[in-house]
Structures are given as structure tokens and as C-alpha cells.
Amino acid sequence: MSEARESEPRSLSYLAAISEGVREVLLEQDNAFLAGEDVGQAGSVFGIYAGLFDEFGADRVIDTPISEKGIIGLGVGASATGCRPIVDIMFMDFMGECMDEITNQMAKMRFMFGGSVALPVTVTTMSGGGRNLAAQHSQSLEAWLAHLPGIKVVMPTNAYDVKGLIIAASRDNNPVFVVMNKMIVAMQAEVPEGAYEVEIGKASVVRQGTDFTIVTLGRMVYEALDAADQFKEQGLDIEVIDARSIQPFDTETVINSIKKTHRAMVVHEAVQFGGFGGEIVAQIQDLAFDYLDAPVARIGAPFSPVPFSPSLEDAYIPNAARIVEKVKEMLA
């Protein structure tokens, strides 16, 4: 953070912070470039990369064909040979097209080569539902990535973090996935000018509390905060943790919180069954067993694809109401 230029407090949207983060990287590192579908003139979905093409030109902000395997391959091959690419997979749902390149090449190359190569590549992508984009444009598939040794995975939830994590990711000599969320692009936060890093692998305690811990991934942090506020009057003081990074995962921050609160819930937007929440719960019960007054609860999406219709999608995506209900259940 020390690098951030001293300046007036300045509010920026998540969207603008994404492009500012990439901009800092391109300014800082000659061998960095941004490549992906429609990242150029169009600035990608929601205009998250707006302005970069005009500033840096077609040599450094590169439109690719609709070829996700090719895009990840570009990131692997270029990062192995002296570049520091940022490659964009528009929606996380499209990762299925390039899971081989992610899993068997990007994540394993350094290990398979006995450490003789480093892959300083950043992969940016958008996840989550809420925009009625249906089953193939709304998924949260971070659990696939968390299970892959060799990559890091962060899920920034605000403008400050997204800029700082993009910069940290692109300075890291490992492949880092920056999983962004499509519902919060307009949200504002204070964002310093200039380059700064948010440390990869550190959770953020976004609300201090003494009675209950909610560990969240991605956008769910806001639902948890909302739920926590609803318990304020009843005198239940809920701590909310934004995990921020799932690989590495900040076990320590989570465990410390639970040692204080004795009750915990994990909330993510991904399908609950087989989701990353299981890993978190397993760690908590392992490392804080004697501190727990109740089982660790999980809230995730039900076991179905993401439905299109607003009436169904509203019922599908976890929200403050479901969290409140579950907390009440646990306290009953």
C-alpha cells in the first residue's frame, strides 16, 4: 500500500478499478499485455477494460478469437518465455473450454519441469449470477480451481481489492486467477491512485464481531454484512470475514475468529454440494473443534443449474434472508 500515490481520497467503481489495476500493470511492466475476447476496442463486458486499448494500443491490448484454449495457451507459452500476460476468460463459465490448458499445463508446468520455469501469468474472469443470464453465464466455479496445486485464486469483492489484487497477481511469478463478480461492477470504494498491492492469501475481517463468524466468498460478503446488521438490535454481534483468497486460504484469520465466537457459518454463491465451503468447514472443525458450540453451517446455492427466470434465480442465489434464517436456526 505504501506505493500508492498520496492523493485526495477518491471513490472509484469496481469496474473502473479493474481497468485501473490493469493500467498500472501495463505502465509498470513492458512485458505485460492484456489479451482476451473483445478486451480491446470494446473493453469487454460492462466495459471493465475501457480506455486501455486507446491508451496502450493493439500491441498490448489484444483482441483474440473466441478460442479459450488458445487464450490460456497464449498465457502459458508467453509467460514461460519472458512475458507477463494478463489473459481474460470473459465469463468463468467458459473455463470448461480450457480446463485442460489450466489444469494440465498452466498449473503443472513448473512442477513437472522440476522448478525450471516460472509462469507469471494472470487470468481474469467474471463469475456469479444475478443478471438473469441463465445456466451458462452465471456460475461460480472457483471450487474447480482451488483443487489445483500450482495456481493461486483470489476473489476480490470491492474496488480497492480488485485493483490491488490485479497488481499483486501480475507481480507474482505464479499463475494467479482473479475471479471478479459481475453484480458489483458499479459499486464504489475509495481507491488510491498509483500502484499498490493487496496481499494474495490474506482474508479481510470486514466486520468485527464477538458472537458469531460468517466466512464468505465473493459477493456474498455483502449479503452477510446485511444479515449481520439485522442481528445488531438483537444484540448478536457477528464477525464477517471476506476470504478474498481461496488459494492460498487464510486459515489463521478464520480460526482465530472462531476461537473467539464459537459459532460459524460459511457462505458462498456456488452450489453448496461439493463447493469450496466444504474445505473451509473441514478445516474449521479440524482446527477449532473444541471451540465450536455448534456445527459449522454452510449456505450455498441449491443443487441445480442457475435458472433463468427472475422468480427462480432470486430463490436460487443465497442472500441475507437465508443467512438470517439459518443463524436463527442455529441459535434456537
Place this chain on the structure above:
Amino acid sequence: MSEARESEPRSLSYLAAISEGVREVLLEQDNAFLAGEDVGQAGSVFGIYAGLFDEFGADRVIDTPISEKGIIGLGVGASATGCRPIVDIMFMDFMGECMDEITNQMAKMRFMFGGSVALPVTVTTMSGGGRNLAAQHSQSLEAWLAHLPGIKVVMPTNAYDVKGLIIAASRDNNPVFVVMNKMIVAMQAEVPEGAYEVEIGKASVVRQGTDFTIVTLGRMVYEALDAADQFKEQGLDIEVIDARSIQPFDTETVINSIKKTHRAMVVHEAVQFGGFGGEIVAQIQDLAFDYLDAPVARIGAPFSPVPFSPSLEDAYIPNAARIVEKVKEMLA
């Protein structure tokens, strides 16, 4: 099981049981066929499909190009239009090539279409390490599949189950993954002639015990049994459960066991972090919290790709010794 022809007890290898299972399907269902890379004349790796090409011919036992996206597409399109294909992805590691077709088409099509289509397709594949095949031919990626609503996933561990589960899978009107293991192809078991089903979604208590529960996936069942035997003399009576199916997962059998034993461990060959074990632990601590005398332990592979060298692979894959050690730790 009632359908199985009455006959002498007969021992069959896992390998022979695979091909016998597919054979029963092809005999029973005219619209069933087997397609995949080298499944034909070559009988695929280890000869798991040996004999089928000769018996059923090239129209029903079909060699495909090396095109995993195409192979899964074949399964999706053909099953949506009146066939009951069995499609083979040689090694589970290659699923990355077709995760889109699995995730966004096969698993979701019925739901997205509002239930107006059924996909009676079976996907067979081989998983696991132990043969020094290194990082790209040794993985256990069942956690990816478990997280996908719309498909079922079974992991047969013996000749009887693999035959019965292949038959059950191909009679099921849903996509079912039959994840087989490459280390146990030569293992023998008693296998009835004729067609019989093993119910998808039912775990198998392979060793009764009263003091400790080990829940296992895939080949790890044998390591657990071995470990359990080692505790026999010390008077610790370990129950071993072969989960057999991870979607649906037989929560009931697991919970019942733990209510009896009060201590549990989950063992799988997949990387521990982010593996399916987390889901199992999360369920156990949720549903049997008050019965647990200790945290539920997990044993999985360490957080690295599968290494090539025997000295490293031996250290990498979970085994009886690690289980024994961990059990001792828990009892200490």
C-alpha cells in the same frame, strides 16, 4: 441382483468385469453403443473393452478421433435423440478437454430445457495414480464432477460393483460417470453372469466396526481395510465404508456409522485441499455433531501435482501407513 443368472460362483477381474458390464448393456439395449479413443480393436488401455469389438462390430464399438469435446458431444447429442451411448474418456485427466461439454451441455441440458429432454448417457473413465504415469495421467478429479448438478458419479472399486454400476448407469436416464481405477484392473472378485444392477447412490459398508469409521473413495478402500486390519490386535474395531457413489452421496450410511463409532476419517486419493472429502466432513459435522468425540480427519494427496518418480509417487499417494499414523494421532 435378482436378474443375475444363477450359476456357479465365478471369479472375474475388474478388467474383465468392465467389459462384461458393457457387453450386457450392448446385448440388452439395441440403442446402446460404446464410443471412445481406441475402444475398438485395441480394447482401450489395459484391454478393458477387450472382445467387444469382435462381438459387436464397428457399428456398435466405435473408435473415435482424439477429440474429447467431440466424444462428449456425441454422447449428449445421441442420448438426446434416442440412443443410450456409453462414451469413454480414456483417462480422467483428459476431462479438461471436454469440461464445457460435460458442465454446460451434458449436466444442464435437461434443466435448461425445462425437463423436456432426458440424456441416458454413461461416461466411463479411469482415474488415479500408482503407475508412474506422472502429473497428466494420474489424477483423481471427481471433485469437479460432484459439484455439477445434473450428473451422477460413481467410483466402483471391485469387479462386482463395476459391472453392476455400468449396467445401472446405462439403464439410468441421466448422465452417469463411472470413474474406474487403473491400479485394480487385475483384482478378482466374484461376479455373477448376466445382468444385475448395483444401486447408484448407495454406499457399501465393506468392514463392520464399532470404534471408528473410515469413509473412503475409490481405491483407497483397500488402504483403509489394510489399516483397519493393523488395528485389530490392538482391539480397535474400525468400520470401513466404500462411498461408491459421490452423487448422489449416501449420507445416511455414513452418519449411521458415525453415530455408532463417534470417530471418523475420510480418505481419498485426490488432492486433499478442495477435494470431495471436505463435503463429506462438512456433512458429518453438521449431522452428527453431538456424536463426534474428535474432529473428523481427512487424508488426501498433498498439495502438488502427481510426481513421476517412484520415490515421490509412493510418498504422494495416501496409503495404509498414513491412515494408521493418523488414526493413532487421533487416539493419542
Place this chain on the structure above:
Amino acid sequence: MAKRPTKKNLKAMHLNMVRIRRFEETAGRMAENGKIPGALHLYVGEEAIAAGVMQHLSDEDQITSTHRGHGHLVAKGGEFKPMFAELFGRSTGYCGGKGGSMHVSNMKVGMLGANGIVGGGPPIAVGAAFSNKYRKTKNVAVAFFGDGASNEGSFHEAANMAALYKLPCLFVCENNGYGEYTPQANHQAVVDVADRASGYGMPGVIVDGMDVMAVYEAAGEAIDRARNGEGPTLLECKTYRFYDHVGVRGMGLTYRTDEELALWQARDPVSAFEKNLIDLKVMTQDEIDSVYAEVNAALDEAVDFAEQSPYPDPSVLLDDVYWVGGD
């Protein structure tokens, strides 16, 4: 040996083109009025392709579609009411509101779904074609996909398999010159996607996608070949979308010039065909007008139907994830 369309064919194609055009214009208006949730990719400008190809298909022939799929479904026999209901996210929609625009489908007319995954369709069409051959039917499966989609690995694998097995399959590339906002020249070095056909061992044919007669004839030949067991064809239709990538006006980007748009609009497939029909004395202006009147009335009814239909009840959420017996 091109098959000439009969008068009946011509009228049917015209009706389909008008149905598509008016459906899409209506849907666009509804989206702009906030009545259609999510993303809407409109087919206006490309009607000749769906109408020309589908004229050769029965309900037993299958198609796979794209994110820009309404036109395909309309031409394949989709009905307005359940289509609009689906776009509106209502329980009376073809997918009970679970799919929406990007997944609208109707298995009864062999429409295996719009598809939100670029390149998602071709492997599925190959599976259907394989099934047609395996089950010894005479049916064909047609995969529609864009110029942008032709760069996905899925297209490659599907095309190779179809040619290898000589499947009753047709690959229809709707080359509208752009993948989203990226012009073709920025996503592939070739001008003609049809050039890829020979690499799979199948014929590649280029046709004016603004000319329904041309599409009809080229598709007819290819489909005949397919039905006769002579294997697949890659049929590239040169076309243009009159609206933006998403919705009507999209994000307001300036990736296409007004001149370019005007040039293509001057070749509007619907009005060109109508002029033709009048010249050929197949239809009079009055007859054409009454087609519109009829279609418009049906659309009004369909929109009403959709608007009055209920949203699906949350209790149905978990239905349809798995087959559980019954159908």
C-alpha cells in the same frame, strides 16, 4: 442439381422470414421496455438463412442453435406463445422459464436448444446425426454457428468426426462478419470459413445469406447429400446482423460504420425476397400485407399470453435437474 422451390415453399419461407423478423423486432422492443430479463441476441438481418435451411427439414430432423437462436426456433416450427413466455421467464415457456432466450428449445420440433456457449452446438449436432445414422433413420442434423464460433476447438472436433463417419449433418456458418464487436479480420486470417471444409474432407459451399432462394438451393443440395449417406457439408452464408450484438442498440459501440450497416440494410433479405415474390408473381403486395397482419396479430396474442403467464414458483426449482421417472 439444385432443387427449385415450389410456390408453396416460397410462401412458407416468406412466412417464416416475416415471423422471424417480426418476432425479433417485438422481442427487441420488449427488451428495451425492460420486459425481457437477461441478454437478448437478435437475428434481424439473417432471416434468410434459418428460413432457407429449415424449409428442407421435418420435425424429426434436428438442429442445434446459438445464443442468437430465436430465428432458428421460429423457422423450425416454434410457436410464439411458449417462445415469448420463455423469453419473459414465465412458467408457460418452452423451458418453464428455466432457460430463457439463450436456451430456448423445443425437442418436439427437433430444436436442441439455443446455446449460450459459442461453439456449443456442433458437437451436439454431430451426436444427433450419429444417432440418426445409428438408428437407421433418414434424418439429418444441422448445426448453426457463427464466424466467431468457427474458431472454437469444438467446431473442429465436430467437423472432423462428422466427415469421418459420413454423418447426415450440415454445418451452417452464419458469417455476419463479427464475433461480438470483433470484425472477422481480427479473429481469423481467412475470408471464407468455407475454406476449412476441405481440411475435414467435406465440401465447403459459400452462399449469399441475404438471398433465401440461394440458401434454399445450396442447403437443399447439401441436405440431400447428407440424407443419401454422402456425408456432411460446410455451408457458409454471408450475412449481417442489423441490430447490435446484444439487444437492439447494444452498448452503443462504434465498431461498425454507418455506411457498412446501410450497405447491408439495402440488401434486406425480407424486402428483397418480397420484391422477388411480387416480380415472380408468387404473391401480391396484398397477400404480403396480410401475412404481416396475421403475424402481428399472433405476436400480440403471444406477448399478452406471456405477460399474463405466471412466473415459475420457486418450488419447481429442483425439478428437471434429474430425470426421476415418468417421461
Place this chain on the structure above:
Amino acid sequence: MAKRPTKKNLKAMHLNMVRIRRFEETAGRMAENGKIPGALHLYVGEEAIAAGVMQHLSDEDQITSTHRGHGHLVAKGGEFKPMFAELFGRSTGYCGGKGGSMHVSNMKVGMLGANGIVGGGPPIAVGAAFSNKYRKTKNVAVAFFGDGASNEGSFHEAANMAALYKLPCLFVCENNGYGEYTPQANHQAVVDVADRASGYGMPGVIVDGMDVMAVYEAAGEAIDRARNGEGPTLLECKTYRFYDHVGVRGMGLTYRTDEELALWQARDPVSAFEKNLIDLKVMTQDEIDSVYAEVNAALDEAVDFAEQSPYPDPSVLLDDVYWVGGD
């Protein structure tokens, strides 16, 4: 404007071919003796391709390889000792024993790894070629892949991108007529993989992969084009593997006839080239013999080295998963 090889080139290529041949024969023997764990895919019969192409490359040029990768690494400058040590799974191997035959690599000579994933290489080579261009070097990246691999979507996407960006890239298809046990005619409808080139907008060239001079000349032209910014080429080399898909005798399947094998063996690229070298008076039989003697001695030493090297200690398992500073 084919570049003629100098005498030095010819001798270097011969040396490489002998190095590959003898390396593979030795590895095969070691595998049969149970000294090499895992799967071994041997390059015997295909030596002319690696030797001919690599003659044009420096350590700064990159290649991606396949599951059948030893020949590529040998020709690219890989040393016997760390190669054998890697195949034996020893800590002194190029990958410290973590990779083995299917992942043997040496970044110092620009060898970006054998690859256990069929079709895994081309997208990575395209990334390297992109990097070469981006960093304004004059280096090229070469992707080796098989006839079977040409049906993977990854090849398609990579080829399209390379042509689009006019990358300094060469796609070398080693068409040995089989993907595992499946003959080419059962995995693609085309006879020449080079036919796919035009669909990407790049030249496709077919060359006799048993003739190192022919490979040398065709590759030279293509690599010159690539270095001059004129974009990629698809170079198809017709070849044959003399051993089975895996190991020497493989699973003992009868998917190839003895006659076919004999026909190709009669065209053994190594002995054909040696005859040529003698005819051209570039080398004498004595000189050739001493090449073998030298190579054999080096191999003996390398095998000894590998056998005497320790297995990696389990404590290093988690090293190299992530970069943690330092290199």
C-alpha cells in the same frame, strides 16, 4: 528458395539422428529391463523430422513436444545424462524426477516440455511465438504434434491464432499414420493433414519425413518465412514409428501388418541418410562408425550416471509447485 545444407549441417543432422536412434533403442531396452517406470513412447523411425527441423533452431528458439518427445529434446540439444536420469526418475534428471518421459524438458535449450496431453503443445507454442514477436526477438517457436493430435480442438485454436497474428511459428505434424492403434483413415477423412492449413490462412507443405534433407529444406523455408514476419506454416512430415505406440513391442496388438512395417523399415531414415552421406562423400563409413562409437560411449556413461543417481527425497515433493522467490 530452398536453403541447401552445408557439410557441417549434414554432419550435425546425422549426429543428431544417431543420437536419437541410439538413445531410443537404449531407452527401449532399459524399459524392457524394468529400469524405466511409467510409459515410454519411442521416436525410432521418425528421427529425420526432429533432426531436420532443429538444425535451423538456436537455444533461443522454442519448441513444444509430445508424449513422444525424447527425439525432440535430443535434437534440440538435450544431454543424455539428465535425460536418462529423468526417465529413470532420479533427482539428477532435467525435472528432478518429477516429470519423467512424458514431461522431460529443458528450458535452457528452449524445449518447453514433452507433453502427456495430446494436442497440449500447439497453444503453448503459439504463446511462445507471440512472446517472441512481442519482445521483438527474431526467434521462432515450433510445435510438434501427431496426426492424431490434429483432431484436437487445441490444434485448431492455436493454428488460427498463429495465422491471425502472423506469428513466428511452425506447426510440424509428424504423421506416422496412427494415433495409438487407430489408423489415420479411422480418425480423419483426409489423407493430408496439410490440407487443414488453408483453412487458417497459412501455407501447408507436405514432405517426406523419412528424408532428412527434404525436411531440412522445407523446414528451413518455413522458418525463414516465420523469422521474416510472414507468419506460420503447417509442415506435414509423412513418417512411421518402427516400435509400438508404447514401449518397444507394446501390447502386442496386430493393428499394423508386418508388410507395412517392413515397407517403411526399408526406408529407414538413418541408414538412407548414411548411404546418401557416403554417396555424396560427406562422410566415410569409418567416420559414421566412429559417430556411433562416440554416441554409444556417451549413452553408456549416461545410463551409468542415471543408475547411480539417487531417487529424489520425498522431502522435495512440495518444492516447485509454486515459485517462491529466488530464480
